[in-house]
Structure formats: C-alpha cells, structure tokens
Amino acid sequence: MDELTTVRELRAEAPDASRAQLAAGRQRLLRETASRGSRMGGARVGRRFVVAGAAAAITAVAVVGTQVLGGTEGVQPGAGPGYTLELGSAKALLNDAADAIAAGPAVTARDGQWIYTKTVETNVTDDEKPGPQTSENWTKYADPKMEDGRAGDDHSPREEYEFLKSLPDDPAKVRAKARAFFYATDDSETRTEHEYRALTTVLSRAYVYDPEGLAKVYRALATIPGIRAAQVQDAAGRDAIALYLGSGGNETLIDPGTYLFTGLRFVERSAGSEPDSKRSDVIISSARLSLAVVDKEGERP
Numbered sequence: 001m002d003e004l005t006t007v008r009e010l011r012a013e014a015p016d017a018s019r020a021q022l023a024a025g026r027q028r029l030l031r032e033t034a035s036r037g038s039r040m041g042g043a044r045v046g047r048r049f050v051v052a053g054a055a056a057a058i059t060a061v062a063v064v065g066t067q068v069l070g071g072t073e074g075v076q077p078g079a080g081p082g083y084t085l086e087l088g089s090a091k092a093l094l095n096d097a098a099d100a101i102a103a104g105p106a107v108t109a110r111d112g113q114w115i116y117t118k119t120v121e122t123n124v125t126d127d128e129k130p131g132p133q134t135s136e137n138w139t140k141y142a143d144p145k146m147e148d149g150r151a152g153d154d155h156s157p158r159e160e161y162e163f164l165k166s167l168p169d170d171p172a173k174v175r176a177k178a179r180a181f182f183y184a185t186d187d188s189e190t191r192t193e194h195e196y197r198a199l200t201t202v203l204s205r206a207y208v209y210d211p212e213g214l215a216k217v218y219r220a221l222a223t224i225p226g227i228r229a230a231q232v233q234d235a236a237g238r239d240a241i242a243l244y245l246g247s248g249g250n251e252t253l254i255d256p257g258t259y260l261f262t263g264l265r266f267v268e269r270s271a272g273s274e275p276d277s278k279r280s281d282v283i284i285s286s287a288r289l290s291l292a293v294v295d296k297e298g299e300r301p
C-alpha cells in the first residue's frame with residue numbers, strides 16, 4: 001500500500017489537471033483511509049512547540065483501557081480554496097518534533113486487539129459525493145496475513161510497531177530500512193521521493209509506537225533534501241503543519257501540538273497576496289478524527 005506515492009505535481013502555471021489525472025492521485029492519496037477505514041498563532045513554527053505543552057499533549061495520548069489516542073467532535077470539515085502560510089525548511093521543526101516525541105510515552109497494543117480510526121474526507125473531484133464523508137474502520141493489530149511480505153508492502157500494525165522498535169540511530173540507515181519496508185512501486189520515483197513517501201507512510205501508520213523509534217523517523221525525515229513545512233488547515237477545520245517536497249501537491253499533515261500524524265492533502269498552489277502566503281486549492285483532503293486501541297472489532301472508544 002503506497003497512498004503517499006508522489007503523483008504529478010500541479011503547478012499554478014500549468015494547465016488545469018484533467019479529471020483522469022486527479023482520479024489517479026485520489027486513488028493513491030486515499031488508499032490509507034479507504035482500507036484503514038484551534039487556530040495556531042504566529043507565522044513561524046519552531047521550538048515554542050517543544051516545551052511543556054507538546055510533551056504534555058503527547059503524554060495525554062496514552063490512556064488506560066481503550067487508549068484513546070485522539071478525537072474531535074463538532075468539527076466543520078470542508079474542501080476548497082484555502083491559504084497556506086509557508087514556513088520554509090522543515091528540518092528544525094522535524095528535529096524539534098523528534099525531541100518532543102522521544103520524551104513521551106509508548107503507545108502499545110496486544111495480540112487480539114484492534115485499531116479503531118475515524119476519518120473525514122473531502123474530494124472536489126467526486127461528482128457523487130463532493131461534500132465531507134466520514135468513515136470508521138477497525139484494523140486487527142496482529143494479523144499474520146499482513147506480515148512477512150504476504151501482503152506486499154502492506155503491514156499489520158504489529159509489524160509496523162516492530163519496525164519502529166528495530167530502527168538504528170543513523171538517519172541514513174533509517175531511510176534505507178524505510179525504503180525496503182515500503183519498496184518502490186513507480187519507476188519514475190526518485191530516491192528522495194521514495195524515502196519521503198516511505199517515511200511519511202510510517203508516520204501515517206504509527207497507530208502504536210515506541211517513542212524512540214518514532215523519533216528516529218522524524219530525524220530521518222529532517223535529512224530529506226528539500227522537505228518543507230507550511231501552516232495549513234485540515235479537512236476537519238483544524239490547524240495543522242503540512243510536510244511536502246518542493247512545490248509538490250501531496251502533503252502529510254501533523255498536529256502542531258503533538259507532532260503526530262493528523263491527515264493528508266492534495267492541493268494546487270498559487271501565489272498569495274501576502275509574503276510567505278500561497279493560495280491552496282484543496283482538491284482532496286482527509287483528516288483523522290479519532291484513533292484508539294480497542295478490544296474487539298466494532299467497539300468504539
């Protein structure tokens with residue numbers, strides 16, 4: 001599964017993309033949600049998020065019992081024109097995120113448990129359902145059918161947890177292991193694009209995690225050439241930090257308080273009226289509303 005595979009970049013100066021092109025991007029971007037079925041002040045993101053607030057937010061993630069990892073009620077999701085505040089290189093941000101996550105608790109599950117996710121998606125190319133669509137999914141934590149290469153580069157949450165536990169300290173070696181874990185599926189994909197896709201896919205599937213292992217993924221991402229960050233809004237109307245390569249339209253979203261994965265966007269960008277600002281026409285957007293470890297399929301936190 002490679003929902004973050006880089007699709008053709010949509011540049012402001014290029015002709016409008018056809019529905020066929022957008023549909024192809026949609027399939028890659030939404031494969032995660034289909035199968036796994038607060039405004040932020042200031043113009044710069046940096047170490048101010050690493051202090052007690054971030055550590056406390058991450059600590060709050062681990063809850064005894066069902067382990068509710070996140071949830072949002074009463075959100076106002078939508079897709080369409082928006083604005084992106086460019087933050088520049090994501091290197092310092094990602095290293096800060098790694099420090100904050102490493103200081104937090106582990107989030108674990110046991111064989112026999114399930115991962116519950118609730119997601120909202122908007123897709124302006126969907127003629128039948130252009131408005132927000134909410135879905136719930138349950139994924140078995142330990143599923144041998146999804147392990148040891150039986151499902152290609154798709155992995156069970158247990159196998160992904162073990163992958164995080166196995167990571168070395170060297171970011172270059174982490175990138176290499178990520179490339180092998182989520183192998184290349186597109187001959188046109190560069191090594192940098194492959195590493196970015198693999199590492200951000202790890203973030204999107206870190207339902208349970210060892211904090212040191214997850215921190216190593218963020219540190220490896222910080223070494224990806226050209227990785228950038230922007231302040232955006234997700235499909236649930238929440239502030240988020242978008243990670244992306246160059247001017248690419250595929251964005252991985254993380255929460256500005258916890259730094260944990262919160263969603264995906266596929267956008268067309270054009271120049272904004274203010275410095276460091278760009279207009280972002282959101283084509284496809286998905287936001288994770290809730291994530292929890294539960295004891296059985298169908299159980300909600």
